[in-house]
Amino acid sequence: MGEKRWYAAKVQYNRVQPIRERLGADHVEYFVPEIISSLVFFRATNEYVGVFEQDFFSRIWVYRDPLTRKPSPIPDHEMEVFMFVCTSGKQGLTYLGDDKPEYHCGDLVRVTDGPFKGTEGHIIRIKKDRRLVVSIKGIAAVATTYIHPQFLETIEESPKRGIIQ
Numbered sequence: 001m002g003e004k005r006w007y008a009a010k011v012q013y014n015r016v017q018p019i020r021e022r023l024g025a026d027h028v029e030y031f032v033p034e035i036i037s038s039l040v041f042f043r044a045t046n047e048y049v050g051v052f053e054q055d056f057f058s059r060i061w062v063y064r065d066p067l068t069r070k071p072s073p074i075p076d077h078e079m080e081v082f083m084f085v086c087t088s089g090k091q092g093l094t095y096l097g098d099d100k101p102e103y104h105c106g107d108l109v110r111v112t113d114g115p116f117k118g119t120e121g122h123i124i125r126i127k128k129d130r131r132l133v134v135s136i137k138g139i140a141a142v143a144t145t146y147i148h149p150q151f152l153e154t155i156e157e158s159p160k161r162g163i164i165q
Helices: 017-025 046-055 076-088
Strands: 005-011 029-031 039-044 060-062 094-097 108-111 120-126 129-136 140-146 152-154
Touching (some): 005 046, 017 039, 029 076, 039 046, 039 076, 046 060, 076 120, 076 129, 094 129, 120 140
Antiparallel strands (some): 005 039, 094 140, 108 120, 108 152, 120 129, 129 140
16 A cells, blocks of 8 residues: 555536545545635545546546656645645635746745744735735645735745744
């Protein structure tokens, strides 16, 4: 049996309920962000991903590496940060769609206080407000509510972004 990793799948026609039921029945950990009704993240083995995709053929699309065409695992740390942000400030979150480079135009910062304390991401302006963007590369990006500049500190780019404890 292989190692469990996080994977993402786009759900056709926003019909997430049968997917949730199946993952629950199979005792597979999953996360469906309220703000993105057509996306499901699940923690499983690579073998399970293949079976799951076959069982829901034409109803889900698992994100894959563009070169190898194998399912793209999401690093645990990226997934933890994404879930934290999606569940901490649901009311003020903005779904930006697929993670695209233009969302990363600002500085890499760490939030020093408030509900997102310890979270790292890039700052962009949306409707004149500074917002923290947290993304899962190539899959999704969300922006938090306004964060006051006094609660932000610029940090150096690092390969591991997220919640700093």
